[in-house]
Amino acid sequence: MARFPLALQGKRLPKCYTISATAVSMGQETNFTPATKPSDEVSSRKKVMVIGGDGYCGWATSLHLSNKNYEVAVVDNLVRRLFDHQLGLDSLTPISSIHNRVRRWKTLTGKDIQLYIGDICDFEFLAETFTSFKPDALVHFGEQRSAPYSMIDRSRAIFTQQNNVLGTLNVLFAIKEFREDCHLVKLGTMGEYGTPNIDIEEGYITITHNGRTDTLPFPKQASSFYHLSKVHDSHNIAFTCKAWGIRATDLNQGVVYGVRTDETAMHEELYNRLDYDGVFGTALNRFCVQAAVGHPLTVYGKGGQTRGYLDIRDTVQCVELAIANPAQRGEFRVFNQFTEQFSVNELAALVTRVGQKLGLEVQTISVPNPRVEAEEHYYNAKHTKLVELGLKPHLLSDSLLDSLLNFAIQYKDRVDSKQIMPNVSWKNIGVKTKTVTA
Numbered sequence: 430m431a432r433f434p435l436a437l438q439g440k441r442l443p444k445c446y447t448i449s450a451t452a453v454s455m456g457q458e459t460n461f462t463p464a465t466k467p468s469d470e471v472s473s474r475k476k477v478m479v480i481g482g483d484g485y486c487g488w489a490t491s492l493h494l495s496n497k498n499y500e501v502a503v504v505d506n507l508v509r510r511l512f513d514h515q516l517g518l519d520s521l522t523p524i525s526s527i528h529n530r531v532r533r534w535k536t537l538t539g540k541d542i543q544l545y546i547g548d549i550c551d552f553e554f555l556a557e558t559f560t561s562f563k564p565d566a567l568v569h570f571g572e573q574r575s576a577p578y579s580m581i582d583r584s585r586a587i588f589t590q591q592n593n594v595l596g597t598l599n600v601l602f603a604i605k606e607f608r609e610d611c612h613l614v615k616l617g618t619m620g621e622y623g624t625p626n627i628d629i630e631e632g633y634i635t636i637t638h639n640g641r642t643d644t645l646p647f648p649k650q651a652s653s654f655y656h657l658s659k660v661h662d663s664h665n666i667a668f669t670c671k672a673w674g675i676r677a678t679d680l681n682q683g684v685v686y687g688v689r690t691d692e693t694a695m696h697e698e699l700y701n702r703l704d705y706d707g708v709f710g711t712a713l714n715r716f717c718v719q720a721a722v723g724h725p726l727t728v729y730g731k732g733g734q735t736r737g738y739l740d741i742r743d744t745v746q747c748v749e750l751a752i753a754n755p756a757q758r759g760e761f762r763v764f765n766q767f768t769e770q771f772s773v774n775e776l777a778a779l780v781t782r783v784g785q786k787l788g789l790e791v792q793t794i795s796v797p798n799p800r801v802e803a804e805e806h807y808y809n810a811k812h813t814k815l816v817e818l819g820l821k822p823h824l825l826s827d828s829l830l831d832s833l834l835n836f837a838i839q840y841k842d843r844v845d846s847k848q849i850m851p852n853v854s855w856k857n858i859g860v861k862t863k864t865v866t867a
């Protein structure tokens with residue numbers, strides 16, 4: 430099966446980005462203060478496999494869990510870095526290779542993060558990571574996560590659904606075969622629900638219909654091939670919880686903003702990626718970068734699109750809470766993982782206010798909406814379950830925005846303004862593979 434049928438300047442890419450089943454030991458460095466736990470306690474530490482651990486949420490989470498004394502293994506095929514090379518994009522922040530990242534972490538803290546470089550769609554590779562690492566919990570971030578990317582052309586739509594749906598299916602089979610007690614913590618998205626004209630519940634809704642009552646999965650109305658891949662994942666996971674007794678938590682995450690966590694701030698080589706481009710950049714992160722370089726904030730259409738948002742420091746907190754309080758065998762648990770709701774216009778107004786305080790001239794323009802979505806709508810989504818487990822949210826404040834804007838200003842010379850405008854149209858997606866030219 431062709432796994433990655435994309436064209437770059439007219440050429441087919443070889444399937445060479447997967448290094449199968451490579452377990453790299455990163456314990457070679459010596460100039461560090463030893464970890465605080467004596468070695469006889471090490472075996473009692475909970476083992477967490479972080480799939481997608483080289484990505485934006487995954488890297489911050491891997492460091493956070495390692496810092497909290499979980500035994501962590503990162504599994505990643507580095508395809509996110511490949512997308513950047515193919516599309517001519519780059520993170521605002523310079524990011525080190527995953528090998529240097531884990532080496533630096535070891536020198537700073539004495540803690541090992543194991544590294545498995547490979548593709549979870551390759552079951553042999555995944556099986557080897559399971560039998561070698563033996564995870565107690567698995568956090569699955571390892572998917573193609575951009576809605577615009579999935580809407581570029583047919584080949585990207587197919588890649589997204591194959592990669593995400595089949596990768597997750599492999600994870601479910603691996604748990605069943607090798608670690609049936611392993612708790613799956615899977616990243617879903619609030620985008621699975623769409624924007625219904627009723628309150629959004631956390632995963633389930635109780636409905637009375639023709640005199641009978643049942644509690645059913647909340648209706649899903651995804652709005653891109655990417656979001657649809659997440660809906661398919663949720664159904665597959667729910668089914669295997671019932672059929673095989675898998676224990677799973679689906680974290681329907683909102684849009685994440687921010688770049689620093691306590692751990693990534695420890696050293697430049699630990700810095701996280703920050704995407705601002707029209708394909709991978711998410712609202713707020715993108716607005717801050719636009720404000721820093723004097724580019725007008727690009728509001729799509731009327732700007733009334735309202736979504737749930739959270740600070741990356743809360744992403745890592747939520748995942749830790751889910752792992753520390755696992756689902757029961759056979760339980761398919763759904764948490765809505767965000768802390769506040771904003772419309773795009775509200776975010777633009779916040780960035781304008783804080784940017785002006787910093788002496789920036791911030792303008793906003795409305796650009797034609799490349800997506801097919803409601804631009805004015807009701808939105809009220811529940812998000813209490815993680816708070817009940819102990820989440821202490823970092824709410825969006827002027828000081829956070831101030832530091833994010835200052836971060837963007839620090840790196841503004843790295844910004845390629847040509848990448849900022851949206852250039853993927855939901856309506857114009859075609860069957861022909863789009864070729865990227867310089």
Ligand SMILES: NC(=O)c1ccc[n+]([C@@H]2O[C@H](COP(=O)([O-])OP(=O)(O)OC[C@H]3O[C@@H](n4cnc5c(N)ncnc54)[C@H](O)[C@@H]3O)[C@@H](O)[C@H]2O)c1
Nearest residue numbers: 481483484485486506507508509548549571572574616685
């Ligand atoms: N960033 C957000 O705002 C946001 C919001 C809601 C949900 N999410 C979800 O959180 C997860 C992580 O998002 P992110 O922003 O960190 O994305 P990201 O693209 O930065 O990271 C994903 C990582 O997974 C890896 N990966 C992808 N396919 C893989 C495969 N087949 N095998 C092994 N590794 C693979 C990539 O190389 C990358 O390092 C995604 O599932 C995404 O849908 C993110």
